[in-house]
Amino acid sequence: xxxxxxxxxxxxxxxxxxxxxxxxxxxxxxxxxxxxxxxxxxxxxxxxxxxxxxxxxxxxxxxxxxxxxxxxxxxxxxxxxxxxxxxxxxxxxxxxxxxxxxxxxxxxxxxxxxxxxxxxxxxxxxxxxxxxxxxxxxxxxxxxxxxxxxxxxxxxxxxxxxxxxxxxxxxxxxxxxxxxxxxxxxxxxxxxxxxxxxxxxxxxxxxxxxxxxxxxxxxxxxxxxxxxxxxxxxxxxxxxxxxxxxxxxxxxxxxxxxxxxxxxxxxxxxxxxxxxxxxxxxxxxxxxxxxxxxxxxxxxxxxxxxxxxxxxxxxxxxxxxxxxxxxxxxxxxxx
Amino acid sequence: xxxxxxxxxxxxxxxxxxxxxxxxxxxxxxxxxxxxxxxxxxxxxxxxxxxxxxxxxxxxxxxxxxxxxxxxxxxxxxxxxxxxxxxxxxxxxxxxxxxxxxxxxxxxxxxxxxxxxxxxxxxxxxxxxxxxxxxxxxxxxxxxxxxxxxxxxxxxxxxxxxxxxxxxxxxxxxxxxxxxxxxxxxxxxxxxxxxxxxxxxxxxxxxxxxxxxxxxxxxxxxxxxxxxxxxxxxxxxxxxxxxxxxxxxxxxxxxxxxxxxxxxxxxxxxxxxxxxxxxxxxxxxxxxxxxxxxxxxxxxxxxxxxxxxxxxxxxxxxxxxxxxxxxxxxxxxxx
Numbered sequence: 001x002x003x004x005x006x007x008x009x010x011x012x013x014x015x016x017x018x019x020x021x022x023x024x025x026x027x028x029x030x031x032x033x034x035x036x037x038x039x040x041x042x043x044x045x046x047x048x049x050x051x052x053x054x055x056x057x058x059x060x061x062x063x064x065x066x067x068x069x070x071x072x073x074x075x076x077x078x079x080x081x082x083x084x085x086x087x088x089x090x091x092x093x094x095x096x097x098x099x100x101x102x103x104x105x106x107x108x109x110x111x112x113x114x115x116x117x118x119x120x121x122x123x124x125x126x127x128x129x130x131x132x133x134x135x136x137x138x139x140x141x142x143x144x145x146x147x148x149x150x151x152x153x154x155x156x157x158x159x160x161x162x163x164x165x166x167x168x169x170x171x172x173x174x175x176x177x178x179x180x181x182x183x184x185x186x187x188x189x190x191x192x193x194x195x196x197x198x199x200x201x202x203x204x205x206x207x208x209x210x211x212x213x214x215x216x217x218x219x220x221x222x223x224x225x226x227x228x229x230x231x232x233x234x235x236x237x238x239x240x241x242x243x244x245x246x247x248x249x250x251x252x253x254x255x256x257x258x259x260x261x262x263x264x265x266x267x268x269x270x271x272x273x274x275x276x277x278x279x280x281x282x283x284x285x286x287x288x289x290x291x292x293x294x295x296x297x298x299x300x301x302x303x304x305x306x307x308x309x310x311x312x313x314x315x316x317x318x319x320x321x322x323x324x325x326x327x328x329x330x331x332x333x334x335x
Numbered sequence: 336x337x338x339x340x341x342x343x344x345x346x347x348x349x350x351x352x353x354x355x356x357x358x359x360x361x362x363x364x365x366x367x368x369x370x371x372x373x374x375x376x377x378x379x380x381x382x383x384x385x386x387x388x389x390x391x392x393x394x395x396x397x398x399x400x401x402x403x404x405x406x407x408x409x410x411x412x413x414x415x416x417x418x419x420x421x422x423x424x425x426x427x428x429x430x431x432x433x434x435x436x437x438x439x440x441x442x443x444x445x446x447x448x449x450x451x452x453x454x455x456x457x458x459x460x461x462x463x464x465x466x467x468x469x470x471x472x473x474x475x476x477x478x479x480x481x482x483x484x485x486x487x488x489x490x491x492x493x494x495x496x497x498x499x500x501x502x503x504x505x506x507x508x509x510x511x512x513x514x515x516x517x518x519x520x521x522x523x524x525x526x527x528x529x530x531x532x533x534x535x536x537x538x539x540x541x542x543x544x545x546x547x548x549x550x551x552x553x554x555x556x557x558x559x560x561x562x563x564x565x566x567x568x569x570x571x572x573x574x575x576x577x578x579x580x581x582x583x584x585x586x587x588x589x590x591x592x593x594x595x596x597x598x599x600x601x602x603x604x605x606x607x608x609x610x611x612x613x614x615x616x617x618x619x620x621x622x623x624x625x626x627x628x629x630x631x632x633x634x635x636x637x638x639x640x641x642x643x644x645x646x647x648x649x650x651x652x653x654x655x656x657x658x659x660x661x662x663x664x665x666x667x668x669x670x
Binding site (some may be wrong): 005007008010011013014015082095096097172174178180181183187188199200202203206226227228229230316317318319320321322323 | 340341342343344345346347348349350351352417429430431432486507509513514515516518519521522523526534535537538541545561562563564565650651652653654655656657658
C-alpha cells in the first residue's frame with residue numbers, strides 16, 4: 001500500500017511507494033507508444049484496461065454493451081494507480097511526522113475513440129463531452145467521503161510526460177488538498193479577509209480593463225496570461241462569474257468553456273508549433289460549498305524549456321517572455 | 336531592466352524579462368560545452384569573463400595578479416545575469432499587482448582551475464575552500480541593504496541544467512525571499528509558536544534516534560533522507576547544532592561540512608552511477624539574526640526522472656523510492 005506522508009516543515013503531502021515490488025509509475029501506463037489498433041486505449045482493446053466507470057455512447061446506440069466498442073469517451077481506473085481505492089486512511093503519527101494510507105482513485109479518461117486526433121482536433125461538441133465527463137466524475141467521486149480533492153489534469157506530448165499518444169486526461173481523487181491549491185486557497189482567503197472581495201474576480205476585472213494580457217473572451221470565459229507567470233505562455237481560463245467549484249458549472253457554461261479551450265489550444269498550437277503541454281483544473285476542495293474567496297480556473301502550461309535546479313530548489317522562476325508579449329502574440333495569431 | 340513581479344494569489348515573486356532584445360537566459364552562459372583551454376572558466380581565459388569579485392590564490396603566490404591565471408577558485412558576475420546590479424528597487428503597485436525592478440547580483444563561482452574535475456573529485460581542502468567562498472560571498476553581499484536573500488546553488492550535469500562542464504556553483508542575491516524558503520520559514524515559525532522548539536532540531540533528534548533514514552554523520556553534521564522527500568534520493572545535510580545562518584559557520588564547521596558533502600556525493604555517485612544533480616543551500620534571510628526557529632541545511636537532488644505535468648500543476652509529488660530504502664542503499668554502498 002502506498003503511503004501519504006506530510007513534510008513536517010512546509011506541510012506538503014507526498015505519495016511514497018513503500019513496497020518495492022509494486023512501485024507505481026509516475027505516469028499512466030506503459031512507457032512506450034503503440035500503434036492504432038493495438039493501443040490499449042483504442043476501441044476493441046477494452047479487455048486490456050480495467051472495467052469502465054463512465055462511458056459516453058451515441059444516444060441512438062441502444063444495446064451498446066459496457067466495456068465493448070461503440071463509445072465516444074471512456075473512463076476507467078488506471079492499471080498502475082499511484083493510489084489504492086480500497087481501505088481506510090488510518091492516519092498515524094510517527095514521532096513528529098504524519099502519515100496515512102495512500103488511498104485515492106486514479107482514473108484515465110480516453111477523450112475520443114480516434115487514436116490519431118488530439119484534444120485540439122476534436123469538435124466543439126466532443127471537447128464539451130470531455131468537460132462534462134470531468135464534471136460527472138468529480139460529482140461521482142465527491143460521494144466518497146474519504147476524498148477531499150479531485151485533481152483533473154492532462155499531459156499532452158512526450159515532453160509533458162504523456163506515455164500513451166491516444167488523447168487522454170487523468171483524474172486523481174485525494175484525501176488531502178494538493179499544496180498548489182491549498183496555497184491558493186490560503187492566499188485568496190487572506191485577500192478576502194482584507195478586502196472582502198474575491199482576488200480572482202478582482203484579477204478578471206483588472207485584466208478586462210487593462211487588456212494587455214487578454215488572449216480571448218466569450219460570454220462566459222476570459223482567457224489571459226497571468227501577471228506573474230512562472231513559464232512562457234502560461235495561460236489561464238477563468239469563468240467570468242464567480243464560481244468556486246467546477247462541478248457547479250451549468251451545461252451552457254461548459255459549452256462556452258469548450259469554445260474557450262479549443263480557441264486557446266489552437267492559438268498555442270499556431271504560435272508555438274504544436275507544443276507539448278500540461279493543463280490542470282484548479283478547483284475548490286470537495287464539499288467546501290460555494291466559497292466566496294475561491295474561483296476555479298484552468299491553467300495551461302506549454303512545455304517549452306526544461307527546468308533547472310535553480311527553479312526546483314528555490315521555487316523562484318525566471319520567465320524570459322513577458323506575459324504582455326505572449327498575449328499580444330496569441331491575440332494576433334491567425335486561426 | 337528585468338522586473339520582479341508578485342503573483343497576487345500565492346505571493347510568489349517571479350523574474351520577468353521585459354525587454355525582448357536582452358532576454359536573460361535561464362542558466363549561466365553559452366548553451367554549448369567547450370574543450371579545456373578554450374573554456375571561459377579555464378585559467379588563461381579570464382578576459383572572457385567579467386572581472387572577479389573574489390579569488391583564492393596559493394598563499395605563496397605573492398605577486399599574483401587579479402584576473403590572471405594562478406587562482407584555485409574564482410568568482411565573477413554572470414555574463415548573462417538574470418538580474419541587474421545597478422539601480423533602485425522602485426517598488427510600485429499596478430492596480431492590485433506588485434512589481435519592482437529586477438535588481439540583484441548573479442555570480443558564478445568556478446570551484447577549481449582544473450577543467451576536468453568535478454566537485455566530488457576535489458580534495459577535502461578544495462571542497463572546504465568552495466564552502467568558505469560561499470560564506471565569504473554571502474557576507475559580502477549581505478552588506479548591500481537592497482538584498483534580502485542569497486541563493487547558493489549548483490547544477491551538475493546537463494540533465495540538471497548545467498550548460499558549462501567546468502565545475503561551478505552560482506549565487507543569486509535577491510531583494511525578496513524565494514517561496515521555497517519563505518514557506519519553510521513560515522512553517523517553522525508556526526511549529527516554534529506551538530512547541531517552542533526548532534522543528535529542524537526535532538527532526539535531527541528523531542532521525543538520529545530512528546536511524547532508518549540516516550546516511551552519514553560526523554561530529555558536526557548529519558546526512559539523511561527526509562521523511563517525505565519529493566524525489567528519490569533527495570538528501571539533506573544539516574548541522575547538528577542549531578544554526579540559523581550558514582554564514583555564521585565557524586571554520587571547523589566548514590571543514591566538517593566538506594567531509595559530509597564529499598562523502599554524500601561519493602555515495603550518490605556510487606549508488607546512482609554519477610547522476611546529474613542540483614544542490615541548494617536553504618538559508619535564513621540576510622540580516623535576520625540568529626532565528627530560534629530556522630536551521631540552515633543543504634538539499635541535494637539527483638536528477639533521476641523528468642517531472643511530468645502532474646507534479647508541476649499540483650505541487651503533489653509521487654516518489655517511487657521510500658527514503659528508508661534510499662538511505663539503506665547509501666549507507667551500505669562501498670566508497
